[in-house]
Amino acid sequence: MADYDFDVLVIGAGPGGYVAAIRAAQLGLKVACVESRATLGGTCLNVGCIPSKAMLHASEYFDAAANGAMAKMGIDVTPRLNLAAMHAQRVDAVSGLTKGIEFLFKKNKVTWLKGHASFVDAHTVAVEGQNHSAKEVVIATGSSVTQLPGVEIDNAKGVVVDSTGALELAAVPKTMVVIGGGVIGLEMGSVWRRLGAKVTVVEYLDQLLPGMDGDIRKEAAKIFAKQGMELKLSTKVTGCTVKGKKATLTLEPAAGGEAEELTADCVLVAIGRKPNTEGLNLDAIGLAINARGQIEVDHQFRTSVPGVRAIGDVVPGPMLAHKAEDEGIAVAEWIAGQVGIVNHDLIPGVVYTWPEIAGVGLTEEAARAKGEIKVGKFPMAANSRAKTNHEPDGFVKIIADAATDKVLGVWCIASVAGTMIQQATQAMEFGALSEDIAYTCHAHPTHSEAIKEAAMAVRGKPIHM
Ligand code: FAD
Ligand code: NAI
Secondary structure (H helix, E strand, O other): OOOEEEEEEOOOOOHHHHHHHHHHHOOOOOOEEEEEOOOHHHHHHHHHHHHHHHHHHHHHHHHHHOOOOOOOHOOOOOOOHHHHHHHHHHHHHHHHHHHHHHHHHOOOOOOEOOOOOEEEEEEEEEEEOOOEEEEEEEEEEOEOOOOOOOOOOOOOOOEEEEEHHHHHOOOOEEEEEEEOOOOOOOOOOOHHHHHEEEEEEEEEOOOOOOOOOHHHHHHHHHHHOOOEEEEEEEEEEEEEEEEOOOOEEEEEEEOOOOOEEEEEOEEEOOOOEEOOOOOOOOHHOOOOOOOOOOOOOOOOOOOOOOOOOOHHHHHOOOHHHHHHHHHHHHHHHHHHOOOOOOOOOOOEEEEEOEEEEEEEEEOOOHHHHHOOEEEEEEEEHHOOOHHOOOOOOOOOEEEOOOOOOOEEEEEEEEEEHHHHHHHHHHHHHOOOHHHHHOOOOOOOOOHHHHHHHHHHHHOOOOHHH
């Protein structure tokens, strides 16, 4: 190596950064990763994917016992919530996994530089007053919560919180208002609804889950309303006052109109996330951010500054852990002189509610705007396994090109939609036609048979409908 301390220095140890660091080390490079948090794993492992799924999984069991789902299967129980123990298993899950990354860093000889990184020049980064140089620097600093002006978040107080505060509430609020009917709002809102909170979701748009297929968004709204969530769509929050342990929000129709007040024990602000670029001293290297605050990159994840690349939530694309991980692998492969590929057209998205909501590829609306399509749908109520498991809600929808039959998008609402979507993603990655899926043997009885039947529906002939 020329005059640098490292071949690669990665800033941020989230799913983008830690994966890039490990892959680069596996490819024989000398690697450092800077992380300012006390533990590795980034948003995902510390305050995102993992702890939210720990609470979702545990609260799902509680709900199944409390809402009669277990009684339907002959199990009579009256659950008693031990919230402290539920939180403890969440903390345990996080700690096990973050320590696992530390172990992997040691195993792969990745140097963890503890502290906050800022650029001195394109090949030099200062951490805790010390300079470290590298031939290539990868920015993987992730994202943080978007604030709503006039609504001040105070996670310690637990009245107006963001997703991190919502993971740690010390007691179940009697009433909770979620601002933002997106992924975090619906996942964390589901956790506290299941545990006993009366949850109201305030969403600015006229439908939940922007970016997802239109039918899926409508079906999701129906299901969440049936579960007892109150949905205030086309509504904006114009103010918030906190008195003691209560918050009062002022709401107005999004298009303007009469204001109303809503008081709750807890308000969760979940209106999106913004890329982390502050404090990196990007000016020192002349690196600009775009109008959305993101760092633009090319297909090799190169920024406009030679020697500096970027991946994950800080660059354009969906803010998802698996997208960041795949970019982490690809950027390391490019740096090592290989070809790293991420198919950004096929990044699956999953909302881990009950039932789960998942999709990959184009929505029906986007596909229709591009050309002639065929659509096949199959309801979970007609799937033998879902029916037997008392999980009738939802459907699978497959969108295919009318002329070529190539699958353009797959959308599912089903108890295990997050698992089902993988087969669709893989089929699409291989360029599948709906015919290929329809004539692939699917094990019986599985929820995945609904994907086969939706593919048969594209061609007009499912068996069980
Ligand atoms: P991050 O995970 O944000 O990691 C960036 C790291 O960089 C952080 O640890 C930060 O401390 C560090 N850092 C930043 N600046 C500096 C600096 N200057 N110096 C040193 N260190 C720095 N995605 C999914 O795919 N599935 C899910 O189920 C899911 N659930 C989520 C639930 C919640 C509540 C939240 C908030 C997010 C969830 N996400 C989920 C999104 C997912 O967490 C992110 O897409 C993912 O973590 C992005 O990875 P990243 O590596 O780009 O950044
Ligand atoms: P989001 O973008 O999913 O949803 C935000 C919602 O808030 C949107 O519906 C938007 O219309 C609404 N909104 C925006 N401003 C508003 C306002 N002033 N008043 C009312 N509503 C308003 O963002 P969210 O839920 O905060 O999640 C952030 C990111 O984290 C997402 O991009 C997602 O990719 C990621 N994430 C992924 C998860 C998963 O994969 N299961 C789980 C949780 C987060």
